[in-house]
Amino acid sequence: MKNRRVWAFLCDLALCxxxxxxxxxxxxxxxxxxTAAPVAVPSPVLINAAGATFPQPIxxxxxDTYHQQHPDVEFNYQGVGSGAGIRQTTEKTVxxxxxxxxxxxxxxxxxxxxxxxxxxxxxxxxxxxxPTYNIPxxxxxxxxxxxxxxxxxxxxxxxxxxxxxTGPNPxxxxxxxxxxVIHRSEGSGTTFIWTDYLSKVNPEWASKVGHNSSxxxxxxxxxxxxxxxxxxxxxxxxxxxxxxxxxxxxxNLSYGLVQNSSGKxxxxxxASVTAxxxxxxxxxxxxxxxxxxxxxxxxxxxxxTWLLIPSHIPDGTKRDDIxxxxxxxxxxxxxxxxxxxxxxxxxxxxxxxLKQIDRxx
Amino acid sequence: MASSNTAxxxxxxxxxxxxxxxxxxxxxxxxxxxxxTLLAALSVLVVTVWLVxxxxxxxxxxxxxxxxRFLVDRVWDPVFGHFGALPFVYGTLVTSAVAxxxxxxxxxxxxxFLAELAPRGLSDTLTFFIELLAAVPSVVFGVVGVFVVVPxxxxxxxxxxxxxxxxxPLFQGPDYGVGFLTAGLVLSIMVLPFIVSISREVLLSVPVxxxxxxxxxxxxxxxxxxKVVVPTARTGILGSIFLALARAxxxxxxxxxxxxxxxxxxxxxxxxxxxxxxxxxNEFTEATGDLYLQSLVELGLVLFGVTLVLHALARLLVSAxxxxxxxxx
Numbered sequence: 001m002k003n004r005r006v007w008a009f010l011c012d013l014a015l016c017x018x019x020x021x022x023x024x025x026x027x028x029x030x031x032x033x034x035t036a037a038p039v040a041v042p043s044p045v046l047i048n049a050a051g052a053t054f055p056q057p058i059x060x061x062x063x064d065t066y067h068q069q070h071p072d073v074e075f076n077y078q079g080v081g082s083g084a085g086i087r088q089t090t091e092k093t094v095x096x097x098x099x100x101x102x103x104x105x106x107x108x109x110x111x112x113x114x115x116x117x118x119x120x121x122x123x124x125x126x127x128x129x130x131p132t133y134n135i136p137x138x139x140x141x142x143x144x145x146x147x148x149x150x151x152x153x154x155x156x157x158x159x160x161x162x163x164x165x166t167g168p169n170p171x172x173x174x175x176x177x178x179x180x181v182i183h184r185s186e187g188s189g190t191t192f193i194w195t196d197y198l199s200k201v202n203p204e205w206a207s208k209v210g211h212n213s214s215x216x217x218x219x220x221x222x223x224x225x226x227x228x229x230x231x232x233x234x235x236x237x238x239x240x241x242x243x244x245x246x247x248x249x250x251x252n253l254s255y256g257l258v259q260n261s262s263g264k265x266x267x268x269x270x271a272s273v274t275a276x277x278x279x280x281x282x283x284x285x286x287x288x289x290x291x292x293x294x295x296x297x298x299x300x301x302x303x304x305t306w307l308l309i310p311s312h313i314p315d316g317t318k319r320d321d322i323x324x325x326x327x328x329x330x331x332x333x334x335x336x337x338x339x340x341x342x343x344x345x346x347x348x349x350x351x352x353x354l355k356q357i358d359r360x361x
Numbered sequence: 362m363a364s365s366n367t368a369x370x371x372x373x374x375x376x377x378x379x380x381x382x383x384x385x386x387x388x389x390x391x392x393x394x395x396x397x398t399l400l401a402a403l404s405v406l407v408v409t410v411w412l413v414x415x416x417x418x419x420x421x422x423x424x425x426x427x428x429x430r431f432l433v434d435r436v437w438d439p440v441f442g443h444f445g446a447l448p449f450v451y452g453t454l455v456t457s458a459v460a461x462x463x464x465x466x467x468x469x470x471x472x473x474f475l476a477e478l479a480p481r482g483l484s485d486t487l488t489f490f491i492e493l494l495a496a497v498p499s500v501v502f503g504v505v506g507v508f509v510v511v512p513x514x515x516x517x518x519x520x521x522x523x524x525x526x527x528x529x530p531l532f533q534g535p536d537y538g539v540g541f542l543t544a545g546l547v548l549s550i551m552v553l554p555f556i557v558s559i560s561r562e563v564l565l566s567v568p569v570x571x572x573x574x575x576x577x578x579x580x581x582x583x584x585x586x587x588k589v590v591v592p593t594a595r596t597g598i599l600g601s602i603f604l605a606l607a608r609a610x611x612x613x614x615x616x617x618x619x620x621x622x623x624x625x626x627x628x629x630x631x632x633x634x635x636x637x638x639x640x641x642x643n644e645f646t647e648a649t650g651d652l653y654l655q656s657l658v659e660l661g662l663v664l665f666g667v668t669l670v671l672h673a674l675a676r677l678l679v680s681a682x683x684x685x686x687x688x689x690x
Contacts, residue, residue, distance in 0.1 A: 081646025083654075107649060180537060185622030185639075187439075187647025210440035213647040221539055221633045222622025224643065231507055235515075236537055 044071060045317050050078040051085020051098030054189045054244065055305045058125055058342050059098065062333050066325055073321045082189060082213060089308050090114050095318060097308040100127070100189020101213060102287035117312035120360070121286040122326060122353055123304040126343035128245040128273045129194045130255040130301070134233050135160055137175060142256040143168040143265045146201035146292075146300075149258070152179055152240060153198060154205060155219035160238065168265070182232045182241035185222030187213035190244045193303040197291040242301075245273065246341040260300040261292050270343040272299035278346035286353070302343070312361050319360060326357050413665065420659035422652050431659060437624045439644070444656035446663050448624035452541065452634035453667060456616060457609040459545025459630065460552055465602060467549070468556025472598070475557070476564035477586045488558060495554035503618035506547040511538040511619055514546070519631060530628040539621040542630040547615050552605035559604065563597030564590060596679055603675045610668055613638040637664040 044067075049059075056079040063075035080088070082099040089097030090111040102121060103111070111119040131144055148164040151157040157164055160174045184191045195211035209215050223229035226247035233241040245268050248255050257265040266272050279295035280288055292300045309326070313319035330350045337344045345353075423431055423444055434445020471491070475484045515538030522542075526532045567590045575585035591598070613636075621633020622643065637660050648654045 083647040083649040084645075086649055087654075101649075104649075178535070185617060186643035212440045213649070214644050215440050216436065216438035216443075217623070220623065221537060222635075222643075224617055224622070228507075228618065232539065235512060 044074040045321055047073065047075050047096075047318055047321060048078075048094040049075060049096050049098065049307075050080045050088045050094045051308070052082045052100045052189055052305055053079040054100050054127055055098065055125055055342070058337060058340050061336050061340060062325075062329055065333075065336065066328060069328075070321075070324070073325070075325070081187065083187060086111075086308065089119065089310070095313070096310065096322065098124075098306065099308055100303070100305045101192045102289070102304075102306065103308070115310050115312075117310050118359075120309045120311050120356060122307040122309060122356065123277075123286055123345060123349060124307055124329065125337050125345065126273050126277055126302055126304055127189065127193065128268045128276075128299055128302040128343070129190050129197075129242045130245055130248055130268045131240060131258065132230065132233055132243050132248065132253055132255045133240040134235075134237060135175065135177070136237050138172060140169070140172045141254065141267075142172065143259065144256050145259045146197075150198045150202035150205050153181060153183075153218070153220070154202070154208070155181070168259070177238040180236050180239040181217075181220030182223055182229050182236070182239050183217055183220050184214075184226075184229055184242075185224050188225075189213065189303070189305065190226070190242065191215070193291060193301055194242045196289055196303070197301045200289075200292045245269075245343075249341045258300055260296075260298050261294055262296045262298070264296055266297065266299045268299045268301070270338060270341070272297055273302045273343035274346055276300070276302040277304065277343070277349060282349060282352060286356070309360060311359050323357055323360055326360075327354065330354055413662075416658055416662040416665065420655045420662055423656040423659045426652065431656075432663065435624075435626060437640070439648070439653050442650070442652050444652070444659075446637070446660055448626050449635050449637040449640050449660060450663060450667060451626045452544075452620065452624075453610055453636040453638070453664065455541045455630070455634065456544040456548055456620065456636055457606060459541060460548035460609045461602070461606060463546065463549035464553045464556055464605060468553050468601075468605070469560055469598060471553075471557045472560030472564060473586060473591065476561045477590060478582075484561075488561060491554045491557045493554075494550070495558070499551065499612060499615045500618075502547055502551050503615035506543060506615060506619040510543050510546055514538050514543050531630050534627070534629040534631055536631040537621065537633060539619050540631050540633045541620065544616045544620040544634070544636070545630070547619055548609045548612055551612060551615060552608050555605040555608060556598075556601045559601035560594070560598045563594045563601070566597075567593045596683060599675070599679050599682070603672065606671060606675075607668060610671070611638055611664070613642045617643060637661075637667070 056077065059077050063077055067074050077098075078094075082101055085094075085097040085099055086103060086107060088094045090107075091114065103119065108119060131142075131149060133142065142165070145164065145168055148157060148162075148168075151164060158179055159176055160179055161176050166172075166174050183194075192211060192213045195205075195209065195215050198209070199206040199211045209218060221232060223232040223241065226244050229241040229243055230247065230251070230253060233239040243253070243255070247253075248268075255268070257267050259265050275295055276290045276293040276298040279298055280290040280293045282288055286304075286306065288304070290302055290304065293302070307326075309322065313322060330345070330353055334344045334350070427434065427444065431444065431446055432450070433447055434443075435447050436443050436445050437448065438444070471487075475488055479487070515536055519536035519538070519542070522532045523536070571589050571593060572585050575589040576582070580588065616636050617639035620636060620639060622635055622639060623633040624635045624640070625632060627634075641657050641660055641664075645654075645657050648657055
């Protein structure tokens with residue numbers, strides 16, 4: 001008796017599995033019935049993108065707003081990191097990618113080989129990294145020179161009362177305490193901006209450490225994320241760290257001024273960051289580093305972040321939708337940036353990018 | 362958990378014979394049950410083998426370029442493409458060791474109290490809370506670590522250790538609050554529930570007759586617990602410890618939040634360090650270039666190897682103590 005019940009159960013199970021399999025086959029009668037009903041509302045075109053986490057808030061805002069204005073397109077953006085974004089775009093698992101670093105020649109060549117077309121860089125917004133510190137008894141806004149910042153991070157300046165730090169800060173009494181250097185532990189665009197800047201202002205840094213999303217740090221502790229670095233700096237007496245400008249603005253943290261290439265000490269804000277993008281010499285492919293850019297009002301530790309769009313998109317609908325979005329993002333979309341504390345693109349860059357949209361075939 | 366064949370009372374009326382005996386004979390349901398459970402058991406094996414093969418294949422670049430140097434090199438430099446795993450292996454082993462040193466006595470002690478000495482109601486209540494600890498996501502432990510343990514180590518515990526044990530190389534140098542010691546402390550709290558709840562179950566499963574026998578021979582409650590019950594449950598307790606160790610070796614989130622994330626090999630426990638799991642989680646998403654990415658994959662392979670070696674050693678230890686116990690009887 002018992003055996004027969006079990007057999008019956010197994011038969012039921014087999015039948016269910018069988019039906020499900022048949023039902024999910026494309027073009028089978030069952031699936032035809034289930035999807036035939038809601039034919040009135042066409043499902044939107046789904047475009048997948050993945051990449052940098054730093055611009056994710058503004059990208060989400062853009063994609064969401066654009067979808068509301070154009071219900072027939074929907075973007076799905078995954079903040080998986082710049083490296084993963086470049087990889088997924090190259091391997092065609094997403095329609096386009098996003099990165100906080102311009103791709104290297106090697107990566108671009110790999111992408112071209114895999115995609116069969118170019119991968120175009122489109123700058124979208126700007127970010128910046130700022131120095132933040134915790135020195136017991138010091139509340140003044142400190143001024144940092146390129147020399148002092150790079151030598152602190154090289155481990156050559158170890159005390160807060162080093163002449164390289166006290167020099168530009170007359171009137172601030174700096175104690176004889178050890179400097180605790182804090183950096184980002186995970187690979188990040190902020191680290192890329194920071195190390196790119198240090199490489200430009202200090203040849204020793206360029207040859208010993210170099211610039212990348214993560215590097216072999218000569219000294220210091222790693223905190224995870226902006227919040228991790230900010231937390232460690234806040235907790236550790238004598239600490240210095242670097243944080244993304246947006247995080248600093250949103251959390252009302254105090255931070256130091258940095259001397260730019262014209263010798264002026266500049267406080268990072270949206271205007272001084274956009275200024276860096278305006279004075280930089282923009283190459284045709286938009287792969288440009290704008291750290292230490294020339295100009296009086298320029299904050300020197302700034303950078304673009306990019307969308308990476310293949311120059312050939314075979315699917316006509318997707319191509320038109322992506323081109324439409326890019327146009328909107330560069331014009332109307334830019335007005336959403338400042339509310340989220342991102343520095344908008346300078347007008348000249350926007351004009352140049354609008355021309356590049358036509359290269360997408 | 363010393364099981365013996367004599368304890369198995371009932372045999373099937375028609376015990377199958379022949380080559381396919383292990384399949385349980387051809388009686389309908391039995392056969393199906395055998396096959397289904399066999400499939401389940403095999404799937405574990407398949408996943409493990411597939412994992413190793415996959416990790417092996419996807420790390421071919423650094424394996425060819427660095428060879429065994431990968432295991433002993435101390436430099437991890439993504440900019441210049443120079444990768445070595447030693448500081449990460451060191452950090453993984455040291456933090457796990459610290460965690461085990463703290464959690465083994467605490468966990469086994471708690472299990473003995475809960476199983477043998479505490480009243481049943483209290484024991485069940487406490488066990489419930491301890492098992493609840495196992496359900497807390499690791500990022501929560503990380504946050505508690507950052508906001509509670511790190512300042513405590515920097516301002517109170519660290520200076521205390523320096524005063525008392527400062528003469529040993531383990532407790533010297535500047536104390537930032539983050540480092541091997543803090544990571545080990547946080548890990549010890551995380552693995553504690555594994556040791557306590559499994560050890561308690563194992564102790565409870567020791568037959569009452571053994572306790573009664575010991576008491577009848579004139580031993581005190583503690584003597585019967587320590588000399589009879591605990592040795593009987595030894596294998597299971599060791600099993601719980603190895604499970605805890607495996608968790609400690611692979612823990613990622615909580616460790617990366619409090620270890621300082623600096624690939625260094627320093628004797629001082631106050632020093633910031635790095636662990637294998639932490640560096641993979643930190644750098645995988647932003648890694649560009651094949652060599653960099655594959656070096657991270659190879660780190661995963663190394664972590665697998667470390668776990669395997671420790672587990673093999675653990676097995677040897679278990680069988681050795683089991684033999685010793687058998688010899689003693």
